[in-house]
Amino acid sequence: MWFCKLNGALKGASKTGTKTILARRPITSLVPGEPNEPKILTDVPGPVSKALFEKLNSINQSGSVQLFANYDKSIGNYLIDVDNNVFLDAFTQISSVPIGYNHPDLLTVFQDDHKLRALINRPATGVFPGHDWPEKLRSILLNVSPGLPQVMTMMCGSCSNENAYKALFFSYRNRQRGENVDFTELESSSCMINRPPGAPQLSLLSFHGAFHGRTMATLATTHSKPIHKLDVPSFNWPIAHFPRYKYPLEDNTRENHAEDDKCLEEVEDLIVQYGKNENPVAGIVVEPIQSEGGDNEESPRFFQGIQQIAKRHGVGLLIDEVQTGVGATGKMWCHEHFNLESPPDIVTFSKKMLTGGFFHSLDMRPKQPYRIFNTWLGDPGKLYLLEAVLNVIKQQNLLDQVLRTGSKLKLGIATIEKEHPDLLNSTRGRGTFLAVNAADTELRDKIVAKLKLKGVIVGSCGDHSIRLRPSLTFQEHHADILLDKLQQTINEVK
């Protein structure tokens, strides 16, 4: 079974109360200098945050801002805001802080003169790379590749997906052309005016509920919330349903298998249909867990099916690990939980990787230069920070830590869910990459807001889900605090 089994072990503990638990244990934080617990002094946002909001909102549309932080003081898993409120952060800048704030191993990276100069002199790495660029791509990035031999670097997640999408189109057209067939003159002239055959009618298949970014091509494959997409022209590309499972999984195996089969059938039907409509599918793009869309997680069986369909139809498979990558599920890449028979064609990354980019197969490598290209193609400074992050992950066995913390967290949430099935349902996830549904959107928003007022930051996703995205240094004692505050919150809203 790919999900953690529940047991009753934590039930007693959560009844005992977190304070007792905390008192019993010596707390050794993986990031030195962490406070022992959250501490809220003001409303959230507090008066200083509110004043700063007015300033920022006069400069740009800032309605998404929750509070202003003090990044000089924030430490480890604790975000400290400008009103001196201390939060336990289980959302970590939308899942993008790998080992906590102000980790000592990151603060010292640029004491190395070479690394500092690499940061200051960000080059056009596709034209004049620095002398250690090949070695660093290999020792830092390929070293954590999920079995793919090639890697391109980018500046952010959207650009990683945008460029990876191009690689899907290139390789699809290459397969159509056969080996060693060059571009025709008509292709070269027509592409310059956005017309076929040079700018061909090709599509990418994505899933309802998916999120792959907000630039225009990635937005055409994003289907999580209208506010992301309204008023932006798009492509007529196929969209399949992503399975929606019944929980608990172990009680609903047959229904969930049927759901997998139904969705896989739709994927295959859409590929056939779009092929007939002269808008063939060049690639399937999919998250291992739909994150923004509601932490919708699927079985290995579903992903194995997707890969088989992709292979059967000569269509590339891109797994978007921008949010799921870098250990939070207990494996470096979430899709490594799926036992695929071979790696996907492309795996995109960003967020906790600090640099954007994508791993890819040799088939996805453009034959010509300048096809996947831009001025910077990544940033050596970010690569050095990532090197330090990966070293910490390895040295401190943080993937094991994630499994330990995640197991405790998931069990704790499931226990609270069991006590309040009218309020919470569908506890799910792997490692600390966890989520639970509230009964409705209003309740979800209330729980998230109340948790913040108690000093715990969690994320929202989908219509009514709460998601946890702590750093990899989130330990059992942090989980105790989170569970205690969640229990308090549920007691208040019930």
Next chain:
Amino acid sequence: MWFCKLNGALKGASKTGTKTILARRPITSLVPGEPNEPKILTDVPGPVSKALFEKLNSINQSGSVQLFANYDKSIGNYLIDVDNNVFLDAFTQISSVPIGYNHPDLLTVFQDDHKLRALINRPATGVFPGHDWPEKLRSILLNVSPGLPQVMTMMCGSCSNENAYKALFFSYRNRQRGENVDFTELESSSCMINRPPGAPQLSLLSFHGAFHGRTMATLATTHSKPIHKLDVPSFNWPIAHFPRYKYPLEDNTRENHAEDDKCLEEVEDLIVQYGKNENPVAGIVVEPIQSEGGDNEESPRFFQGIQQIAKRHGVGLLIDEVQTGVGATGKMWCHEHFNLESPPDIVTFSKKMLTGGFFHSLDMRPKQPYRIFNTWLGDPGKLYLLEAVLNVIKQQNLLDQVLRTGSKLKLGIATIEKEHPDLLNSTRGRGTFLAVNAADTELRDKIVAKLKLKGVIVGSCGDHSIRLRPSLTFQEHHADILLDKLQQTINEVK
């Protein structure tokens, strides 16, 4: 007149020879520690570069790489490669190094503990910005705004344009809706499946020869080279001709005015036509000088005409200053040469700004949050580097330096052109943002390659143009060297 008049002053100097000139003058470099001249020890690329190329090319498609640099040793306007060749760099990482390599004022930025922590703890600035984010956006970015009150930050040039394009669509639809009209349910549901009316049929007008990026929407407005566009699906968006002038400008005023008028007429015709075809133009996107497309520069009159057309038809005007911005034309923003009656609606930036982003009017400000949004929305670390860059530009009056150096460079190139009109033509540009055409592509490539072997790096653009993109610290003595090497090269190829 908006172009520099030629005179014969440099003719003698170039005949005298650079060595004599160098000997006569004390050289005081704006960046301390620069070598006095280029020095080439090996073939270019040299053996160490070639060995590194094999390593990099085994990791990704690296055919665009020219050589591997040593960024520990490179200094000011001199790029030093892994074979210890010393190049005078007049291309600066595709125009993205503002004040030279390893500038002392940049090397010390992160000695400030607060700035270091801002770099290490890159936040989701749209949700949990740091305490000085509003003040820094104002004091660093808005302080150099070309008259626009709002600014958004992004990670790179493509993302800046992609998001600015969305702002053009949003504001166009807002104008259609009128004030205070909310999205309809049909818009919300249809956009989720990429269909109108939520994902409306709208277009952007761009120009033949333009370059705005390589992500899919920016690529739909890019028309510089087929290799950028081949095999990528695109949008049916209007493309107008960008004026092509006859040089020297002062001898061809009437023809060039007629060329302006013809192109402006086409722009207006396309807007009317696409409106009728139910694919209305929401915005015009244009570079002040088409850079990748061949350094095609236009008159203020043309841009004034574009702005008038945009206003007449209720269409947004985006000026893409990713390559032209930050002083290289002698003004902070190239379009400030155009005496527009009001600022354009959006000005995008990146490259020498070190951070991507765009300035915009209040009309272009989304009414709702999360419409222009992504995880990072910029990078405080880059903003601190930019702060140091802008301080140096101001303290050292680098815009004046650009005008002095540019005047000498342009005059020198024009003089060489005059002596060899069969080889070179159309010397053009503002400040040090200069270009000259070779008679054909082969000759251009030969000149660029020979210059590199003499230790001077310049760029190519368009079919047969050579472009100069030196840093703002490129001084008269650097210009002397460049002109001397160009003269030698032309003597060899003639």
